[in-house]
Amino acid sequence: MISFLSSDRSKPVAIWLFVVAALVIGMIVLGGATRLTDSGLSITQWKPVTGAIPPLSPADWQAEFARYKQIPQYAQLNAGMSLADFKTIYWWEWSHRFLGRIIGAVFFVPFVVFAIRRELPRRLFLRLGVIFALGGAQAAVGWWMVASGLSQRVSVAPERLMAHLGLAFALLAALLWTAFDCWAGAARQTLPSPWGRRAAALLGLIFVQILLGALVAGNDAGLVYNDWPLMNGRLVPDDYWNGGLWATLAHSQGAVQLHHRLVAYLLTVVAVALGVTAWRSTYLARTSKLLGLGVAAAVVLQAGLGIATLMTRAPLGLSIVHQLSAAAVLGLGVAFAWRVRRI
Structure with missing residues (x-):
C-alpha cells in the first residue's frame, strides 16, 4: 500500500525529478548523435532486459554484425563495412538504449523509496504514474521507429522519428512541470x-x-x-x-x-x-x-x-x-x- 506525504510539496522529490529531466535531455542529445551518425539501425533486435549486455566475445560480435548485414541499410549504404566500423555505430545505438534503461531505473527505484517513506505528495501521484507510462511508451515507440528501417528502408520513417522525439520532449515537459509543482507546492492563488x-x-x-x-x-x-x-x-x-x-x-x-x-x-x-x-x-x-x-x-x-x-x-x-x-x-x-x- 502506497503512503503519501501530508504536505503538498517535497524538495527531495523535486530534485529527483529534475535529475530525471536532466537525464532525458542527455537522452535527447545522445539520440540526436545516434541519428546523425546513422547508427540507429545497428542493433536489429529489441531485447528490453538481455539487450543491456553488449557482445562480449568475437563470436558475439560476428553474430551481431551478421544480423546487421541482413538489412537494406548495410546492402545499400554500408556494403563492405569492416567489423571495426560496425562497432562504432553499434556503440552509439547501444549507449542510447542503455541510457534509456538507466532513466527507467532512476525513475522507478526512487519512486518506490519515496512511496515507502511517505514523501510523495498525494496530488502528484497520478501525474507521476502518467510520466512513468510516457517513459514506457517512449521505449515502445523507439522500437517501432527502428523497425521501420529494417525491411524496406535504409533509415527510419520520418513520421516515426517525429513521434519518438515528440514523446521525449513531452516527457521532459511533464517532468519539469511536476518538479516545479513539487518544489513550490500547490498554487495558493x-x-x-x-x-x-x-x-x-x-x-x-x-x-x-x-x-x-x-x-x-x-x-x-x-x-x-x-x-x-x-x-x-x-x-x-x-x-x-x-x-x-x-x-x-x-x-x-x-x-x-x-x-x-x-x-x-x-x-x-x-x-x-x-x-x-x-x-x-x-x-x-x-x-x-x-x-x-x-x-x-x-x-x-x-x-x-x-x-x-x-x-x-x-x-x-x-x-x-x-x-x-x-x-x-x-x-x-x-x-x-x-x-x-x-x-
Missing part, C-alpha cells in the same frame, strides 16, 4: 489574466516547431537548400509538392524544410513580442518577466543556430548543439508557463 493562455500558446508553438525539426532530421532535409533566406534562390523550393498531401507534409525534403523555416519565423516573432510584453506588464512578478525575456532570447539564439546549422550542412557538433538548445527553449517555455499561473 492563480493570476486572473490572459497570461496563462498566452504562455501555453507559446509552449504549444515551441512543441510544434520541435516536431517539424524532427521531420527535417528524418528526411535529411538539412543537407539540401543550404542557402538562406531563400531556397536555391526561390521562396518556395521546386520540389515542394511530392505527389500527395501526406507525402508532401512528411516526406518532401523541400516542404519539411520550408515549414520548419516558416514556423521558426513565426515562433521568433511571437516569443520576442511576448517577452517584451511580459517585461512591460504591471501584473507579472519579476521572475515571470525574466523568464519571458529568457524564452525570447533562447528562441532568437535557437533560430541563429538553426540558420548556421543549415548553411554548414548540419555538421555533427553544431547539430547536437541545436538539439540541446531546443531542449533549453522548451524548458524555459515550461518554466514561464508554470510561473505566470501564480502570483
